[in-house]
Amino acid sequence: MKQWYMLTLVGEDRAGIVAAVTRELFNCGSNLGEAAMVRLGGNFSVMLMVEYGGDPELLQQALSGVIERFSLNLHLMQISGELHHHLEPNLQLTVYGADRTGIVAEVTAALAENGFHILDMRTDVAGSSSEPIYVMQIEGFCSLGVAELLPRLKAAAAQQVEIALREIDLMIG
Amino acid sequence: MAVLEILRYPDARLKREAVAVEHFDSALQAFIADLEETMRAGPGGIGIAAPQVDCLQRIVLIDLRGLRKPVPNHGRVVLINPEITTWEGMAVGREGCMSVPDYTGNVIRAERITLTACDAEGVTQQYDFSGYEARAVQHELDHLDGLLFLDRLVSRHRDLFRRKVYQEPPPAK
Incomplete structure (x- = not known):
């Protein structure tokens, strides 16, 4: 069964991180939801909603190459959130x-x-x-x-x- | 009268350019009545353009009288074959669209516009719109050219403070 995860990645900012990470996520059959990337004090940081049907260990393994290449810190947690739950600020x-x-x-x-x-x-x-x-x-x-x-x-x-x-x-x- | 189905993006029909109305007949009056009922049934309820209900004609309806927070407005206005003749000022505003559910974004619009348009009887009229009403009119007119507010998104985060990175001067020797 497909499940949503929150994937957080932090590391020194370099061009090409988003492309490399999302390519691996795509290759292992996961789907992306909402995401926010921001550069904070020269650090790359991104939070991605990732939908994946397999063992989350396999997802981590799929990312291990790119994690090592860009020296990123990874955090992956199962979440109960869903898409289409935007609240409108006033x-x-x-x-x-x-x-x-x-x-x-x-x-x-x-x-x-x-x-x-x-x-x-x-x-x-x-x-x-x-x-x-x-x-x-x-x-x-x-x-x-x-x-x-x-x-x-x-x-x-x-x-x-x-x-x-x-x-x-x-x-x- | 009938509530018509509102097309939702990614329906490609929303991206087509509408053609000018030529016949101001009873069929047009009946369509305008349906368009108005559809507008009033929608979540915004303040404006609608004919292409949103799969009618490829240059017809827009605006009525801001029902807003919770009243703004200056012209009441119910039918704009047929509208042409903006003057633009003045620019302002960022938050927009959503009945054809793009569950998403809002910042869009830059002219603060004041003058436009000419035919009314439902085919008589050319001139209007001065400003503020919220001018935004609504520009949003609806875009639909006549196959444009959505998504085509005009600007940053949610950079509209107040724009930061430039200046090169630090070299240290004095």
Whole structure:
């Protein structure tokens, strides 16, 4: 019986990793679902939903060559998730400021307290190494509107950060 | 009146170019009534284009009056053989489509457009659309040229902050 797995791969970023990995996955008869690849601090990282009907040990073996070639760290786990379970975000949050510890913890604690379900999050350290800035973009769903939620988020940030909260006005045509 | 079947991608019929309406007869009026009923039965319910119901004619219907969050709009508008004459401004918005279930994405659209189109009686009218209504009109007009919002996707993550990689200056000697 076919089963969905979450395949996570992390390693030093090099061109050609995605092509090599997905070729092996295709060759061993697996099917890909949703996936997200991101380069974090020069590291390659990808999470792939992989559907496979055989022994997961065989899947790992099929990938062993490419894992070795690119010095990747592999994690494979069986998941209960399925396709076509997208949740639609209604709010988009941007937070930025001089980089310091605690920005994410403070802001996301306030989000959680207010029932905000984070569906997508990307954070980055930009600026220069002497004056780094932290940039966080979050999308999610919350039943509270901007007028209600934004002051609570601003109050939660212990030190000055810029916080913008916008509604995502989805248009289904 | 009848609710017509909405074609869903990957149905290749959605990728064809529609032809201009020539006869403003009772058959056209009956089709517009069916198209409107189909639009109102859909998940978006704010716009529909004839090619979405396998009618290869340049007909679009828009009606934003039923939106949960009211926006300025022209009410129910039938646009036949529409031609955009002016574009102004650009904005990123989140779109979905009745012909592409379970997916939404960011699309850049003009913020204000002027267009001429025939009404259901064949009389040429001119319209100024802006904001959400302008987005809806452009989304529906694309269907007349075999285009889906998938053809215009831009990054979900790069619309607010664009990062350039600058070469670090060489250390002073």
